Amino acid sequence: MSESATKPMVTATLDGRTVTVPKGTTILQAAETVGVWVPHYCYHPGLSSPAQCRLCLVEVQGAPKLAPSCVTELQEGQVVHTESPKAKEMRQGVLEFYLANHPLDCPVCDQSGECKLQDYVHAEGRVHGRSREPKRGFGRDDYGRDVLFYGDRCGRCTRCVRFMDEVAKDPRLTVVERGNRSVIDTFFEEGLQGSAFAGNIVDICPVGALVSKDFLHKARAWDLDHSPSVCPNCSQGCNIDLHVRDDVVQRLRPRANLEVNHHWMCDYGRHRYEWMNRQDRIEVPVVGSSADGVALEWGLALRQVADRLANAPQPVMAVASASSSNEDLGALAHLVRALGGGEIVFRSERAEKEIPLPGFPTLTRRYDLVPNRMGAEILGMTRVGKDDGTGGLEGWAAHRGTLLVLGDELRDVGVDFGPSAGLYVYLGSYPTPAASSAHAVLPVTTFAEGEGTFANVEGRVQRFWPGVRPPGLARPAWLVLAALVERLGGAAVPESAEAAFLRVAELAPELQGLTYEAIGTQGALLNEPVALPGSRS
Amino acid sequence: MAYPYVHEKEVQIVSRGWGKPRTRTIDGWRELDGYVGFRKALEMGRAAVIEEVKKSGLRGRGGAGFPTGLKWSFMPKEKRGPHYLCCNADESEPGTFKDRELLRWTPHQLVEGCLIGALAIQADHVYIYCRGEFFEANQVLARAVEEAYAAGLAGANILGSGVSIDVTVHQGAGAYICGEETALMSSLEGRRGLPRVKPPFPAAVGAFGRPTTINNVETLCAIPHIVRNGGEWYRQWGTEKSPGTKLFCVSGHVRRPGNYELPLGFPMNELIYDVCGGFEEGRKLKAVIPGGASVPILSADECLACCLDYEGVQKSGSMLGCASVIVMDDRTNIVKQVRRMVEFFAHESCGQCTPCREGTTWLSRILRRIEGGKGTEEDLETLLALGTQMTATTICVLSDSAAVPVASSIQKFRDDYLALIRRGEAVGVV
Ligand SMILES: Cc1cc2nc3c(=O)[nH]c(=O)nc-3n(C[C@H](O)[C@H](O)[C@H](O)COP(=O)(O)O)c2cc1C
Ligand code: SF4
Ligand code: SF4
Ligand code: SF4
Ligand code: FES
Numbered sequence: 001m002s003e004s005a006t007k008p009m010v011t012a013t014l015d016g017r018t019v020t021v022p023k024g025t026t027i028l029q030a031a032e033t034v035g036v037w038v039p040h041y042c043y044h045p046g047l048s049s050p051a052q053c054r055l056c057l058v059e060v061q062g063a064p065k066l067a068p069s070c071v072t073e074l075q076e077g078q079v080v081h082t083e084s085p086k087a088k089e090m091r092q093g094v095l096e097f098y099l100a101n102h103p104l105d106c107p108v109c110d111q112s113g114e115c116k117l118q119d120y121v122h123a124e125g126r127v128h129g130r131s132r133e134p135k136r137g138f139g140r141d142d143y144g145r146d147v148l149f150y151g152d153r154c155g156r157c158t159r160c161v162r163f164m165d166e167v168a169k170d171p172r173l174t175v176v177e178r179g180n181r182s183v184i185d186t187f188f189e190e191g192l193q194g195s196a197f198a199g200n201i202v203d204i205c206p207v208g209a210l211v212s213k214d215f216l217h218k219a220r221a222w223d224l225d226h227s228p229s230v231c232p233n234c235s236q237g238c239n240i241d242l243h244v245r246d247d248v249v250q251r252l253r254p255r256a257n258l259e260v261n262h263h264w265m266c267d268y269g270r271h272r273y274e275w276m277n278r279q280d281r282i283e284v285p286v287v288g289s290s291a292d293g294v295a296l297e298w299g300l301a302l303r304q305v306a307d308r309l310a311n312a313p314q315p316v317m318a319v320a321s322a323s324s325s326n327e328d329l330g331a332l333a334h335l336v337r338a339l340g341g342g343e344i345v346f347r348s349e350r351a352e353k354e355i356p357l358p359g360f361p362t363l364t365r366r367y368d369l370v371p372n373r374m375g376a377e378i379l380g381m382t383r384v385g386k387d388d389g390t391g392g393l394e395g396w397a398a399h400r401g402t403l404l405v406l407g408d409e410l411r412d413v414g415v416d417f418g419p420s421a422g423l424y425v426y427l428g429s430y431p432t433p434a435a436s437s438a439h440a441v442l443p444v445t446t447f448a449e450g451e452g453t454f455a456n457v458e459g460r461v462q463r464f465w466p467g468v469r470p471p472g473l474a475r476p477a478w479l480v481l482a483a484l485v486e487r488l489g490g491a492a493v494p495e496s497a498e499a500a501f502l503r504v505a506e507l508a509p510e511l512q513g514l515t516y517e518a519i520g521t522q523g524a525l526l527n528e529p530v531a532l533p534g535s536r537s
Numbered sequence: 538m539a540y541p542y543v544h545e546k547e548v549q550i551v552s553r554g555w556g557k558p559r560t561r562t563i564d565g566w567r568e569l570d571g572y573v574g575f576r577k578a579l580e581m582g583r584a585a586v587i588e589e590v591k592k593s594g595l596r597g598r599g600g601a602g603f604p605t606g607l608k609w610s611f612m613p614k615e616k617r618g619p620h621y622l623c624c625n626a627d628e629s630e631p632g633t634f635k636d637r638e639l640l641r642w643t644p645h646q647l648v649e650g651c652l653i654g655a656l657a658i659q660a661d662h663v664y665i666y667c668r669g670e671f672f673e674a675n676q677v678l679a680r681a682v683e684e685a686y687a688a689g690l691a692g693a694n695i696l697g698s699g700v701s702i703d704v705t706v707h708q709g710a711g712a713y714i715c716g717e718e719t720a721l722m723s724s725l726e727g728r729r730g731l732p733r734v735k736p737p738f739p740a741a742v743g744a745f746g747r748p749t750t751i752n753n754v755e756t757l758c759a760i761p762h763i764v765r766n767g768g769e770w771y772r773q774w775g776t777e778k779s780p781g782t783k784l785f786c787v788s789g790h791v792r793r794p795g796n797y798e799l800p801l802g803f804p805m806n807e808l809i810y811d812v813c814g815g816f817e818e819g820r821k822l823k824a825v826i827p828g829g830a831s832v833p834i835l836s837a838d839e840c841l842a843c844c845l846d847y848e849g850v851q852k853s854g855s856m857l858g859c860a861s862v863i864v865m866d867d868r869t870n871i872v873k874q875v876r877r878m879v880e881f882f883a884h885e886s887c888g889q890c891t892p893c894r895e896g897t898t899w900l901s902r903i904l905r906r907i908e909g910g911k912g913t914e915e916d917l918e919t920l921l922a923l924g925t926q927m928t929a930t931t932i933c934v935l936s937d938s939a940a941v942p943v944a945s946s947i948q949k950f951r952d953d954y955l956a957l958i959r960r961g962e963a964v965g966v967v
Contacts, residue, residue, distance in 0.1 A: 051734045052889035054930050065929045071734055093926030097895035130919050133902040156888060175729065175888070178712070180898040182888035 012078040019074070027069035027080055028056055038082050039091060039120045041157040041206050043070035045256075046263040046360075047166055053157050055094050055120070059084040066090055088124060095125045101135045101180070103152040111208030113221030117155065138183050143173075144191030145198050145267065146213050151183050154209035160184060160201040167264065167359035168197045184209075196355050196365070199267045203253055212251065214271065219245045227467030228255055228521055230454050232323060232447050233269040234351075235368040237456030239522075240265060242276075242448060242467035249276045249448060249468060257522050260460065264357060266365045276468065282431055282443040283472025293441070298473060302480070305425060305440045306487035309339060312402040313422030316342030319393065320381055321407030322370035323348075324477065325452025326461070326511070327497055328444075329372070330504030331481035332406050333379050337507075338488050339402065344381040347408060348373055349389035366457050371447075374455035378508045378526070393417070406477055407444075410434035427477055444477040445470040451497040452478070453519065455526060461514055462523035544797060544812050548774055548782045551758040552798040555642040561677055563684040566645035572690060574761035578653045579698045581764075586657045590760065592768025594780035599625055599716075599753030600829065600859045602779075602847045605760075611740035612658040613748050621749040622660040623725065624651050624757055626667040626674075627709050627716035630829040631881055632861035635784040635796050636754035640667065640674035643758065644681035648704060650757030652691065653764055655702045658750050662703045666721050669709040678706050713885035717933045718751040720887065731887050732933035753859075755784055775801035779846035779857075787813050789864035790820065801846040808845065809864055820866040824950070828858020830878045831938030833945035834871075855945075871953040875946045876904035882939035893936035896927040900943055912958040917947055 007022040014031055021030045026049075028038050041053035049070045057066035061079035066087060074080070081087060098117060106112040138151025161173045161184060172192055176185045192198040202210045224243040231238040231252065238261035241253045252273050254265040285301035286293040296304070316339045320332055336342050348370040355365035373383070385392025390412035396403070397416055403424040409432045410417050417434040418424040426438040435441050449470040455461050478500040482493045494500040498516040505511040510526040518524050541556055543549065554560035554569050566572070578586050591606030612620060624647065628636035639647060651663040665682075667675050682704050685691040693701045707725055714720045715730040722744040724730035743749020759781065763771050772780040779801040785808060788794045792814030799808070809815065809822065816822070822837040827845070833855040835843065843853040850857040865874065883897035900923060903916050924940030931937070947954060 050889065052891075052932060054890050054892055054932075057930060068734070090926065090930055093923075094891050094930070097891045097899070097926070100895045100899050130922075131899065133899060133906070136898075155891070156894065177888075178714070179883055179886035179888045180894050182894065 010074055010076040012074050012076065012080060014074075014080045015082055021074060023073075025074055027058060027060075027067065027072050027074050030074045031069065031080075031082060036082055038069050039116075039123075040070055041116060041155055042159065044159050044162075044204055044263070046204075047159060047162045050158060050162075053094070053155065055091060057087060057090050057094070058082045059087045091120075092124055092126055095121050096129060096131075098155055099125070099129050100131045100133070101152070103135065103137075105153070108217075109150075109153065109208035110211045110216060111153075111205075111221070115208060116206035136180060141185070142191070143186055143198075143210075144193040145195065146271065147192055147198055147202060148211050148213055148216065149184065150209050150211065153207050154184055155207055156182060156184070157206060158184075159204045159206070160210055163201050163204060164195070164198070167200070167357065168195060169358035170195050170197075172198075173201075196267055197264065197357055199270045200254070200264045204263070215251050219243075219250045224250060225467065226253075227465045229448070229464040229467060230371060230456075230462045231265060231269040232371040232454075233272045233369060234266075235366040235371060235373050235457040236261065236266075236269075236364060237371055237454055237460065237462050237523075238265040238269060238363065239462065240269075242273075244467045247468045249273050255521075259362070260456070260462075260523065261363045262360045264360065264363055266355060266357070266363070268355070268365050276446060276448040278430060280430055281471045281474065282428060282441060283474060285440070285442050285473060287440045298475065298483075301440065301442065302483050302487060305442070306484050308423055308439065309335075309402070309425075309484060309488060312339045313400065314340065314342075315401040316340065316404070317396070317399060317401065318342060318344040318404040318406070319408050319410070320344050320346045320376060321348075322346050322368070322373045322376045322383075323447065324372065324376075324407045325447065325450070325454060325464075326372065326375040326379075326504050327452045327500040328406065328477035328481070329376055329379050329381065330507055331478040331485070331500060332404065333381075333507050334485050334490070334503070335481045335488075336404065338485050338490050342402075344379075345384045345392065346373075346376050346381050347385035347389050347392050348383060350387040352387075368457065371456070372454040374457065374459055374526075375453075378455065378510045379504070380507075405434075405438075406481075427480060429474065442480055443472060443474040444480060445474045449474070450476045452476075453501060456523075459510075459526040460523040461511070461519055461526060463516060463519050463521070546803075546807070546812055547798050548800055549798055550762050550782050551639060551643070551646065551755060552784065552796065553643075554646075555638060557642075560643055561641075561645075561681065563645055563681070563688055566643070566649075570765060571645050571761070572649055574763075574765035575649050575652050575656075575690065576696070578656055578764050579696065579700065583657050583659060586653060586764060589764055589768045590657070593763045593771040594768070594775075594778070595756065595759055595763060595771065596779065596847065597753055598755035598759075598783065598859060599751075600630070600831075602857065605752065605756055608740075608752075609654070609657050609750060611738070612750055613740075616659050619662065619745075619747050620658055620660040621744045621747055622651060622655045622658060622663045623718070623721060623744060623749060623751045624654075624663060624665040624754060625716060625718065625721060625751050626665055626671075626678075626754045627713075627721060628668055628671075628754070629713040629716055629885075630831065630859055630861060631878060632788050632826065632829050632863045633786050633859050634788075634861075635786050635859070637668075637671055637674055638796055639754050639758050639784075640671060641677050644674075644678045645685070646758045646761060647678070647754055648681050648685050648691070650760040651704060652685075652695075652702055653760050654750070654752060654757055656700060658748075660702065660750070662705065664725055664744065665704065665706045666715070666725060667706055667708055668716075669711050675706065675708050682706055712887075713881075714887045714933075714935060717935065720933070721751060722749065729887075731889055732935075734932055755859075776844075776846045776848070778848055783845075783857075783860050785845065786859075786861045787864065788861070790816055790866035790868070791864050792816070794864075799845070802849060803845045805840050805843040805845055805862075808862065809840070813864070816866050820868065822864070823867045823869050824865045824871065826855075826863040826865075826942070827853075827860070828856045829861040830863075830881065831934070831941055832856040832858045833941055834875075834949060836949045839949075870908075871946050871950040872904060872908050872957055875942045876901060876908055878942050879904055879939050882935060886935055886939075890931035890936060892927045892930045893939070896923055896936060897939045899923060900927075900939060904943070907954060907957055910957060910961045912954070914955070914958060916958070917951070917954055920944075921947060 239257040426435040559565035719733040
């Protein structure tokens with residue numbers, strides 16, 4: 001690490017292990033570097049530390065009191081015990097206090113299964129609580145937007161208040177009253193209305209006090225699979241996880257990436273996932289015009305399409321989509337090149353304004369409401385049409401050569417697309433009237449079903465992983481397109497998405513040198529000198 | 538009692554002038570050698586003032602008894618921006634009522650003490666954080682500050698010395714916790730009155746992020762006398778380690794409760810039976826809380842030999858705190874008294890720290906149950922265990938304070954608890 005060269009380091013002993021960290025690192029953070037996880041509520045890596053939950057107390061040898069490890073800096077030569085009897089006893093005490101007024105309604109609580117109170121109490125809480133007193137009750141409050149507040153479950157960690165203050169810089173939450181009567185509340189009736197980032201407080205609430213209305217009682221946490229992904233709703237490319245049950249995306253959650261989205265994402269992106277669950281899908285390859293089209297298995301379909309492409313009428317024109325991965329777009333570009341070259345355009349929606357997150361403006365809901373405009377442009381594709389994602393194809397009705405479409409549903413054009421084309425091949429996920437003149441309709445997977453990369457607004461190439469199984473015979477577009485290229489005498493079909501990615505670099509020097517391993521889970525900048533594998537984390 | 542009458546054993550230093558409306562005016566204060574100390578301090582210079590205060594051995598009267606001269610010397614010598622002095626006039630500890638009298642009878646004594654303190658720590662601004670419910674004191678104090686400005690004793694270039702010190706009286710809004718020094722600063726800054734984690738200590742990062750010293754009213758009131766007469770002079774009273782005089786706020790079942798200014802080290806027995814006139818006919822001493830609600834309760838036996846100085850009270854098993862002596866005779870239901878104190882702390886907890894927020898309420902609920910005749914012996918063990926969990930685990934010591942009366946009363950008056958538990962009958966819960 002270059003850090004060690006510039007910053008003074010301290011070395012100390014933590015649970016018998018030697019740790020060396022830059023001076024100023026807290027005990028809690030230092031512990032994480034050696035895989036020791038100190039329980040904590042109020043500390044969050046994206047927020048200030050008020051050291052008020054008192055759960056992270058650890059024993060520093062020689063100190064009269066236990067130290068809150070979230071704010072106590074590790075000192076040279078210190079000996080720290082996170083698991084000493086004294087530290088454990090005190091943490092057990094703090095946990096007991098948490099439970100004294102907690103409703104323990106885990107069976108109906110959305111947080112159950114991913115709740116820090118459950119986790120910590122299971123790990124080191126008392127077997128039997130000692131409280132015999134009646135519990136205090138606050139009830140439920142609608143904070144506005146997607147957020148519900150279950151006051152009885154709240155641990156008063158103030159993460160939510162601090163997020164709104166420090167990160168959203170939109171202080172709509174506060175603690176009212178004091179002592180045991182203290183409760184989180186909004187100002188006036190407006191609540192969170194008007195906040196573009198309030199959804200994050202649901203994520204960072206360590207218990208089930210803040211829950212999402214959209215997700216309410218939809219799925220149990222333990223039934224959800226988490227797939228690392230990238231938000232497809234704008235060109236910021238916030239790192240996310242798809243939370244999926246039974247091949248249905250249930251919600252999106254931000255995944256930490258300190259250089260893109262920190263721990264956050266915007267509400268706009270968060271709530272646009274339903275389309276990933278669309279049931280109207282193109283499921284089988286169909287070759288032939290709409291009137292006499294025949295559903296075929298892939299081998300036959302590809303052979304028939306390739307046969308026709310072998311004599312593709314000129315010129316070749318293609319409509320792509322900036323929501324497709326670099327792998328898909330690259331494979332399309334390869335096919336167009338194999339056909340002798342031709343123009344590739346894409347249409348994409350653009351917002352009227354950007355929405356920056358004031359406390360971390362690197363994260364901004366961008367103008368471009370597609371994830372891969374950068375990828376499309378470095379592959380030489382041209383953006384056409386209006387900012388609502390329509391138009392730009394006015395001259396195409398009379399096109400007599402070959403037409404290829406990848407991903408664009410062409411809703412605004414409808415049945416009028418491509419009637420006079422000599423050959424029209426449509427690759428997409430959803431049935432559309434615009435494909436009615438196509439000579440072949442080939443089913444491809446959505447981003448949620450496949451593996452690939454997007455290049456975001458700053459030129460960071462980021463990977464996403466499949467979270468949902470594709471329906472029917474849908475296959476990744478890069479695979480379908482590469483299979484056609486192979487049949488036309490081109491290179492053999494790549495064996496994996498990564499191999500497909502490496503092939504894209506042939507067309508875009510910006511991608512050269514990048515590998516899936518180098519991109520990892522945190523992304524890599526275009527043309528960045530490639531770091532050694534694994535060292536980016 | 539210092540006001541309205543004086544006991545012969547009292548040594549009146551800070552309480553001189555109480556009861557005479559004239560002392561409230563600048564002229565009245567000058568007749569008592571007022572502002573002589575401040576003029577002297579301006580001539581001596583800040584380092585010599587700190588030395589003199591160190592020599593006097595004056596210890597903070599806000600509760601902890603920390604040496605004032607030493608505290609002042611923690612402030613940065615080199616100034617890189619504003620310094621502040623906060624006078625803690627938020628007096629709200631149950632059983633404490635000394636600062637209020639200082640504020641309403643001798644406001645200039647405090648203003649003078651503040652000016653000397655500010656000079657010593659190079660403060661540009663003094664904030665007197667005055668408890669909001671002290672309506673009269675707030676008015677009296679505001680008038681005194683106005684007079685000091687008019688006389689050129691406060692503001693820019695004081696008495697042509699080149700020294701500038703502003704003084705602002707800030708009225709609190711009704712929270713005991715704002716008497717805790719870091720909460721006081723948060724409140725002063727216009728935030729919620731929440732204690733802050735130390736370090737950083739106020740002398741490094743205090744009010745408005747600047748080096749700050751916080752001193753109690755009584756502490757600052759002793760300063761003009763010490764500077765005027767010298768540190769050695771102050772040591773003629775009190776003990777080696779606890780020099781000087783102290784206001785004792787005596788309340789409870791004595792015949793003459795009130796404020797008494799006595800040399801530190803004064804015997805508790807003498808205070809109760811002589812100065813305060815002892816008990817009503819047929820009553821005898823049961824317990825004393827010698828330093829405000831947050832110190833351990835003493836049994837009658839422990840009181841016998843107790844001397845009222847910082848070390849003496851500690852030797853007897855408690856703390857002098859702010860010398861608020863709460864005396865209880867044999868009619869007292871200890872459980873009820875403890876419950877009321879704990880309810881006070883539960884009401885006043887700021888609620889940040891889990892052990893304090895949950896613990897204070899939990900303790901009070903158990904105590905209420907015991908008082909209502911529904912307790913068990915197991916409850917006593919729970920009370921003690923919760924007390925341990927609340928001690929040394931939080932941001933400020935309010936949490937510890939709430940646990941103290943519980944633990945000490947169970948230890949010393951277990952029979953009172955057991956009587957309620959075993960008889961299983963309610964005593965008037967109020
Ligand atoms: C909960 C709590 C309440 C306090 N209330 C007061 C108060 O009302 N007045 C006061 O002078 N000090 C109070 N203190 C003590 C102050 O924090 C501080 O130590 C004191 O003002 C320092 O002044 P001194 O050095 O002159 O004693 C309180 C402390 C705590 C923990
Ligand atoms: S609602 Fe959640 S995040 Fe907010 S204070 Fe309560 S527990 Fe913490
Ligand atoms: S800023 Fe863009 S990428 Fe990030 S969550 Fe919002 S829509 Fe998605
Ligand atoms: S100990 Fe109690 S009063 Fe003090 S900061 Fe913590 S919660 Fe607030
Ligand atoms: S995480 Fe350290 S006190 Fe809350």
